[in-house]
Amino acid sequence: MTSKTPDLETAYALRTPEESRRLYAEWAGNYDSSFAAREDYQLHIHTARAFVAAGGQGPVLDVGAGTGLCGAVLSDLGVGPIDATDISAEMLDQAMRKDIYRDAIAADLTVGVPAPAGSYSGIVSSGTFTTGHVGPDALDELLRLARHGAQFALSINAQHFQAAGFADKFDSLRARNIQSFTLKETRIYGDLAAGPHKDDIALIALFEKT
Numbered sequence: 001m002t003s004k005t006p007d008l009e010t011a012y013a014l015r016t017p018e019e020s021r022r023l024y025a026e027w028a029g030n031y032d033s034s035f036a037a038r039e040d041y042q043l044h045i046h047t048a049r050a051f052v053a054a055g056g057q058g059p060v061l062d063v064g065a066g067t068g069l070c071g072a073v074l075s076d077l078g079v080g081p082i083d084a085t086d087i088s089a090e091m092l093d094q095a096m097r098k099d100i101y102r103d104a105i106a107a108d109l110t111v112g113v114p115a116p117a118g119s120y121s122g123i124v125s126s127g128t129f130t131t132g133h134v135g136p137d138a139l140d141e142l143l144r145l146a147r148h149g150a151q152f153a154l155s156i157n158a159q160h161f162q163a164a165g166f167a168d169k170f171d172s173l174r175a176r177n178i179q180s181f182t183l184k185e186t187r188i189y190g191d192l193a194a195g196p197h198k199d200d201i202a203l204i205a206l207f208e209k210t
């Protein structure tokens with residue numbers, strides 16, 4: 001187990017999937033109350049709404065679903081069925097308690113998700129493409145899991161977008177694999193947030209698999 005208290009700083013300082021697995025195992029029990037509520041976390045709401053506004057429909061895969069915050073908003077908006085995938089079995093346990101998801105798939109996205117190609121009409125992700133977490137190479141696996149015409153809504157931390165080379169990855173995908181690509185800038189936290197990350201920005205990448 002990690003000796004550090006789970007919080008935003010330790011999350012941004014993660015270096016490997018194994019470190020993620022350990023941190024989120026510790027964080028799962030109080031992620032919603034200690035992080036999401038205290039930091040006025042809003043990104044899951046923006047991501048789910050953007051997906052629905054773009055015409056997204058189920059079946060949906062919520063990638064790095066965590067405790068199920070994005071899935072809960074999608075479900076409230078009438079989207080389903082929704083599956084959850086995450087590297088952390090403990091986070092998925094919390095998600096499944098919310099009675100939103102059809103299935104939970106424990107998997108390291110950087111290795112692969114054990115589901116057949118073309119399983120999903122929609123792919124959403126909030127808070128997983130961020131510093132210390134998952135980079136642009138994982139987009140290939142998400143495209144494999146998606147049907148032709150599937151709608152994507154992926155939030156990507158704006159600093160991570162720059163540092164990890166998402167622009168180049170999307171440029172190459174736009175040439176062959178995706179269409180109707182837009183980037184929507186949004187705040188990650190709400191007006192009640194305090195601390196050094198309160199004004200952090202994410203880009204919500206909206207696109208369709210061709």
Ligand SMILES: C[S@@+](CC[C@H](N)C(=O)[O-])C[C@H]1O[C@@H](n2cnc3c(N)ncnc32)[C@H](O)[C@@H]1O
Pocket residue numbers: 017020021024043044063064065066067068069070085086087088091107108109110125126127128133134
């Ligand atoms: C900041 S949380 C976001 C959770 C949720 N989507 C939300 O918006 O609250 C990031 C999630 O990404 C997951 N994660 C990190 N690295 C991963 C990987 N390599 N494969 C799959 N999930 C990963 C973590 O376990 C964690 O649940």
